[in-house]
Amino acid sequence: MSIFRYSGENKxxxxxxxxxxxxxxxxxxxxxxxxxxxxxxxxDITDSVEGKFLRFISPVKTKDMVIFTRQFSVMVSSNxxxxxxxxILVEQTKNITLKNLISEIAYEVDSGDFxxxxxxxxxxxxxxxxxxIVRSGETSGKLDDVLNYLADEMExxxxxxxxxxxxxxxxxxxxxxxxxxxxxxxxxxxxxITSILTQTGAQLPLSTRIVIAxxxxxxxxxxxxxxxxxxxxxxIRAYTRTYGGKLFFxxxxxxxxxxxxxxxYIYIMRFSRSLSTLLKGGVTxxxxxxxxxxxxxxxxxxxxxxxxxxxxxxGNSFSEEFEKSDYMPKMVPQMIAVGERTGxxxxxxxxxxxxxxxxxxxxxxNLGKLMEPIIMVIMxxxxxxxxxxxxxxxxxxxxxx
Numbered sequence: 211m212s213i214f215r216y217s218g219e220n221k222x223x224x225x226x227x228x229x230x231x232x233x234x235x236x237x238x239x240x241x242x243x244x245x246x247x248x249x250x251x252x253x254d255i256t257d258s259v260e261g262k263f264l265r266f267i268s269p270v271k272t273k274d275m276v277i278f279t280r281q282f283s284v285m286v287s288s289n290x291x292x293x294x295x296x297x298i299l300v301e302q303t304k305n306i307t308l309k310n311l312i313s314e315i316a317y318e319v320d321s322g323d324f325x326x327x328x329x330x331x332x333x334x335x336x337x338x339x340x341x342x343i344v345r346s347g348e349t350s351g352k353l354d355d356v357l358n359y360l361a362d363e364m365e366x367x368x369x370x371x372x373x374x375x376x377x378x379x380x381x382x383x384x385x386x387x388x389x390x391x392x393x394x395x396x397x398x399x400x401x402x403i404t405s406i407l408t409q410t411g412a413q414l415p416l417s418t419r420i421v422i423a424x425x426x427x428x429x430x431x432x433x434x435x436x437x438x439x440x441x442x443x444x445x446i447r448a449y450t451r452t453y454g455g456k457l458f459f460x461x462x463x464x465x466x467x468x469x470x471x472x473x474x475y476i477y478i479m480r481f482s483r484s485l486s487t488l489l490k491g492g493v494t495x496x497x498x499x500x501x502x503x504x505x506x507x508x509x510x511x512x513x514x515x516x517x518x519x520x521x522x523x524x525g526n527s528f529s530e531e532f533e534k535s536d537y538m539p540k541m542v543p544q545m546i547a548v549g550e551r552t553g554x555x556x557x558x559x560x561x562x563x564x565x566x567x568x569x570x571x572x573x574x575x576n577l578g579k580l581m582e583p584i585i586m587v588i589m590x591x592x593x594x595x596x597x598x599x600x601x602x603x604x605x606x607x608x609x610x611x
Contacts, residue, residue: 216238216242216247216249216251216252216253217249217250217251217252218242218247218248218249218250218251219247219248219250220245220246220247220248221246221247226247235252235254238252239252241301268305268306268307268308269307270305270307270308270311270334270335271305272364272367272368272371273368274303274305274308275308275335275340275364276361276364276365276368277303278299278303278308278312279357279360279361279364280361280364280365281299281302282295282296282299282357282361283354283357283358283360283361284358285298285299286353286354286357287354287355287357287358292319292325292353293316293319293320296312296313296315296316296319297316299312300312300313300316307335308335311332311335314328314332315328315329315332318331324345324348325344325348325353326341326342326344326345326348329341329344337505338501338504338505339484339487339488339501339502339504339505340360342488342491342493342497342501343356343360343487343488343491343493344356344357344360346488346491346492346493347491349492350491350492356491359487359490359491360487360491363483363484363487366483366567367480367483370476370479370567370570373571373574374472374476374574377574377577378577380581381577381581381585384585385585385588388588388589388592392592393428395596396421396424396425396428396429397425397428397429397432400421400422400425401425401426401429415598415599415602417595417598417599417602418598418599418602420599421595421596421599422599453509456509457509457510460508460509460510461510463508464508464510464537468577468580468581471573472570472573472574472577473508474537474539475566475569475570475573476570477506477507477508477511478538478539478542478562478566479563479566479567479570480505480506480507481502481506481511481515482542482559482560482562482563482566483559483563484501484502484505484506485498485499485502485556485559486556486559486560486563488501488502489555489556489559490556495522495528495555496519496522496523499515499516499518499519499522500519502515503515503516503519510537511537514531514532514535514537514538517531518530518531518532527547527550528546528547528550528555529543529544529546529547529550530543532546541562541565542562545558545561545562546558546559546562
């Protein structure tokens, strides 16, 4: 598929400009004519700097995928043919990158490919989890039901992620503001004030000398510090791509105060929701566990799931490995064991997901209250240091007259 930049006039004679995704220039013109746009100029910009820039600034976000899946499921459930549904979505989708991908999928499916096989060739957008759910729907002949269920689950996952981001905005904003104010004070304000104190020749308290030394260091080596922080950032980023780095930071996440329990709940929710969705879609338990191990997003839980898979292949029960793990609440393997005995593992996983969804919602709602004392302590310490370092010697100096 190609991206075309066009200019022309609409049915009211007004100037119309924009971009359109199509197989060819003639196809692009036909698409625009259906919208009653008379094309005056049209160019293929797919491989141009503009085309690459458009794709760069338009990554496919989770929200885009949620909307696409929901609209696709509604149309397929309404007995609209798959190719026709995809072509309608091409017109409705605003994201240029996703629009291009949907066009390619529509063309490939129309040429005889399976929908899941076409999506599998675009792994950056359509995950292994997504592809296998769609493939199970194609195999069972229940693509509409599978897509509808997948849309529901993606919306739940998106809502959870949105709640976490919203809850984190306040503490991040406050901490960033404190850091910014502290840097401004240390680099610009403190030197002017402390220069007056040093000129008096009076004996300065230890806190004042520490603040002056810190201020001088930041002022003299500010660029060097920035370069060092950038190098540290990229160094940590490279380290997290190694097995040891992933293991270290994923373990750290689970052991963090306040947030550690929240991360644990999120991983358990992700595991139970994804596995339940795959099992209901008709995917085998072994294949489902392979996929979920990649979806869960934490190397500790990934290895636990793979150990469980190996245990199942050796003829052991599903819940056996979970019972041994310190990172899995005891309730989870006990409920899964009940699901194994009754043959209703997917229903049990739904109940686990519902429970931890409520628990994580409660934690997110109380996160602001939990963070407020910590933020107040940090602010109090910062203000106390400034008072002790600046105002106290000025007060002592004034009291001498």
